[in-house]
Amino acid sequence: MPIPASLLERYREYLIGTKGRSKNTVRVYLDDLRSFGEFLERQELAVDSLDRQSLRKYLAWLATSARGRDGGYARVSVARKLVSLRAFYRFLLQGGLVQANPIPKGRTFRIKVDKHLPVFLGKTEVVRLLQSPDLSNKLGIRNRAILELLYSSGVRLSELTALDIKDVDMQAQEMKVWGKGSKERMVLLGRPAVKAVEHYVRMGRPALEQKPILALFLNRYGGRLSRRSVEKIVKRYALEAAISPGVHTHTLRHTFATHMLEGGADLRVVQELLGHSSPATTQIYTHVTQSQARKVYLASHPRAKREKEAKRE
Numbered sequence: 489m490p491i492p493a494s495l496l497e498r499y500r501e502y503l504i505g506t507k508g509r510s511k512n513t514v515r516v517y518l519d520d521l522r523s524f525g526e527f528l529e530r531q532e533l534a535v536d537s538l539d540r541q542s543l544r545k546y547l548a549w550l551a552t553s554a555r556g557r558d559g560g561y562a563r564v565s566v567a568r569k570l571v572s573l574r575a576f577y578r579f580l581l582q583g584g585l586v587q588a589n590p591i592p593k594g595r596t597f598r599i600k601v602d603k604h605l606p607v608f609l610g611k612t613e614v615v616r617l618l619q620s621p622d623l624s625n626k627l628g629i630r631n632r633a634i635l636e637l638l639y640s641s642g643v644r645l646s647e648l649t650a651l652d653i654k655d656v657d658m659q660a661q662e663m664k665v666w667g668k669g670s671k672e673r674m675v676l677l678g679r680p681a682v683k684a685v686e687h688y689v690r691m692g693r694p695a696l697e698q699k700p701i702l703a704l705f706l707n708r709y710g711g712r713l714s715r716r717s718v719e720k721i722v723k724r725y726a727l728e729a730a731i732s733p734g735v736h737t738h739t740l741r742h743t744f745a746t747h748m749l750e751g752g753a754d755l756r757v758v759q760e761l762l763g764h765s766s767p768a769t770t771q772i773y774t775h776v777t778q779s780q781a782r783k784v785y786l787a788s789h790p791r792a793k794r795e796k797e798a799k800r801e
Contacts, residue, residue, distance in 0.1 A: 491525040491535055499579055508670045512646050520572035523550070535580070538590045608743040609731065614639060616729035618680075627708065629692035631721050633684040634705060638722070638737060640681035641665075642744030642762055645715050645737040652702040653689065658682050667763035675761055 500518060503509040509517070527546050528535065538546075550566045561569070574591040581589050609617065618635050622628035637648060647665040656663040661677045677685075685704075698710030705713040719737055726735035741762070748758050 490529045491521060495535070495585075496521065499576060502579055510646065510666075510668060510670060513668065516568075517572045517575065520569045521576055523569065524573055524576075536586050538577075540590065543590055607734065607739055608746040609735070609739060611747065613729070613731050614743060614747075617725055617731060617735075620725040620728045623687075626692045626695040629688050630696065630705060630713075631725065633681075633688035633692070634718060634721060635725065635740070636681040636684040637677070638740040639744055640678040641675040642741045642748075643675060644668075644741065644763075645718060647763075648737075649705065649713060649715050649718060651704040653704050654702070656685060656704065658686055665763075671763065673760070673763050 496518060499521075500514055503514045503517060504511075524546065527533075527549055528538075530549075531542065531545065533542060547566060547570065550561045550569060551563075570591065574589070577586060577589045577591055580586045618632070618639065621632040621635065623632060634648070637643065641663065643665055644667065647667060650666060651663065655665065656677075661679065661682050662674050663677060664672060664674055666672055689704075693704075693706060696706040696708065696710055701710065701712070703712035705718075707713045707717060722735060722737050722740070727733075745758055745762060748761070749755070
């Protein structure tokens, strides 16, 4: 049996009203539950009849044949769907709709996910990227401001597109953003980013605005710029700057964090600026800088070079 639409709507209201989840998080949770509902329908199971055995079947289905995908979902997606499902059953348990949460917190159903080091840009690549937009037109002025803000502040895509004009304090070189769980925080801006935003507000935005609107970044029709549009902007200029493919908005967030730590910033400061709730999340960037340092050492130090050559022989 599929999950009743009325139950999904109650859960959506719970996530927004009680838990304070962002719209994007709610969308992901509900999308994960749709694939679970599809599994329940295939197995002719009800929501309250899930047990350990059927849960294992669900995870196997996700990993192999879900929605006819070749090879099923990747491990990281299966792990996320399990987290979403655990949260859903916690809601059902609190509401008295199930007698117990069939998904334990322990290691029994923990999905092992390979951790990949985040990809980041070199400093010369960043310069090429930031200089790519043509400042002779309104869209180029806007796009330069977007790229500068992403790199200068390390904000998430959702945080950037949600910005209103009032959120940016040019004088103090900082701006207010709302991160995951609608948590408010202040992020800092470099002078080049402030200059780019000031230029956009003065020259680019008035040419795009068709009626009064609070949003900072506008599309060509005068509405708030969408996340998809920003993603396209970043990919477009990455290609124009001849940067390796696969660059996206989060690459600039990774780059911000890596360059901060390379410059000597304290891990706690970077954690605060990124809006990470745990230092463990930020810790991965120290591995990136250590990995990069090792590459530079092996490529540069004469003794290290000789050792590498000897191993090849």
